[in-house]
Amino acid sequence: MRNRFIKAGLAALVACGVAATPAFAQLGLPQVGQTVGDTVDRTLGTVGQVLDPVERDVDAIGRIVRALAQRRLARLDRLVRRNRDRIERDAAGDPARKGELLLVDPSPEMVARARAAGFAPAGEDRLDELGLVVTRLAVPRGMDLAQGEKALARLLPDATISADTLNFQSGVRPGARGTARLSASTRTIKTPVGMIDGAPGATIRVAATRGFARGAPVPSNHGSAVASLLASAGVRTIYAADVYGTDPAGGNALAIARGINWLLGRDARVISISLVGPRNALLARAVKAAQSKGAVIVAAVGNDGPAAPPSYPASYPGVLAITAVDGHDRALIEAGRALHLDYAAPGADMLAADARGRWRGVRGTSYATPLAAARAAAALDGHDAARPVLDREARHLSPASAYGRGLLCGTCRRAR
Known part of the structure; x- marks a missing residue:
């Protein structure tokens, strides 16, 4: 073994x-x-x-x-x-959108104090479905992002402050070894599923696509693969939020929060997020607010190995954290980690569609995540809560530290 x-x-x-x-x-x-x-x-x-x-x-x-x-x-x-003109490191050393900080649900007094200290308001986002207001602040001239973040935290100790940190897709591009496609689902899953990713290609039928980054929506191989796996697993209604577009600073926390807000407005009860990034105060609030509205968030643990920092949003409380197995049900050694692990699903030795509609091999926890999301949606078709149904469905594999509470969708693959 x-x-x-x-x-x-x-x-x-x-x-x-x-x-x-x-x-x-x-x-x-x-x-x-x-x-x-x-x-x-x-x-x-x-x-x-x-x-x-x-x-x-x-x-x-x-x-x-x-x-x-x-x-x-x-x-x-x-x-x-x-990308020095668009990206710099925040106070924790993580890549983030350059020169901009986020205040979540600030009072007018907080905004006024920030403005008086040289942090000019750069815009406001009202995320009505999430019940959040986000004020964007430009860092004062002469300060880098990390300095500005520390200075604003000293100025407003009671505020929720965040850099607009970046999140990254967690799967090998189509073209990896693939030996199987998903078996055609014998049951149509009625519960709508939203995805936060790049946009799917035109050959993959989705109910709607909306862009939340410069140039978006733009078809991508990664977003196409995720959407094709959701569709192949039986999901009838898919909504796609493109948080990348053509922006080098795409995949940022604010774009993801905007995407979640839009998906809630579309009544997506399950949201699949095949992205990983650092802990972020805005994204933590957005995830918690979505969960309070009944949404099930399913997220990948990433592919940077177990020595990498815990991945988010998979590590947020209540999020279903998903790892991946290969065609022999072995955990992928490159799978990352989260503060908890819920389930495994197939993520290698299988095929998914690229942006041009070609079925190509994929590998990574990105591709296990939509399969787990599809099973969560299927569970919600007939029940109020997904987790108890998934626990009964999951096939136990040992150790739990590598597979969580078991393998979902283990029989989804079939030979070409």
Whole structure:
């Protein structure tokens, strides 16, 4: 068992090292033409004679995990360096929209005090479905974002203050090894499902798409894959919120909050979020408000490995945190972590549609998330709460630290 796990881990590391993800593309890294599957096969073939000694080395997995964490840091650093006019780091060191801070539900006195200190109001968003008001403040000239965030926190100690931090898609681009498509669902799922992602392509039927970033909506491979998996799993009504568009600072917390607000207005009872990012005060409030309206939030744990920081929104209380398994029901070694783990679902060795409607291989927790979201929606078709139904449906796998409360949609895949 351990040998198989290490082999899968080595393959995952090679895949992460040579294949560009949608998040990588947003981070400015070059695309790689070779598919993940071909590269893994070729690489493992050339190191076959040394694989057995590596299997006996219990440090191999540790090296993989450390490499994944280091790769994450390198991606973020490159993102900031290549987009200095739009992105900078906040007080916690996370990438965020440059020169702008967010006040959530501020009093008029708070806004006035901020203005007097040089934080000029740059706009206001009234998120009526969430019951939130967000005031955007421009950081004073001469301050960077981190300095401004600290200064505003000292000025307004009782305010909810946030940088507009960025969130990233959590799956390998279409083109990874894929050997199966989803079995056609025998039951149509009536509960509407919303997705926060890039926009799906024209070949994937959704009820509506709305953009919440510059240039949006723009069809993307990642958003198309997520939408196609929702549709293949039986979801009849899909609403897509594009939070990326053509903006280098897309996927920000305010765009996601706007998207959730719109989806609630469309009566989406389940919201699938295949994105990961840092803890964010605005997004935490938006998620909690959506849950108070009865929405089930389903989110990916990401693909930066267990040494990466906990991923959000998966780590927020009550969010269904989803990890992924391969075609042999083995946990993906590159799967990230959250402060809790709820379920696993298929996320590798399967096919999904790209923006042009071609069915291509995918890998990552991004693609497990819509399958889990579809099962949550199916549970809500006949019940008031999804979690008890999902607990009965999930197939137990051990250990719980890798699979949560069990595997959902485990029989969804079929051979081509």
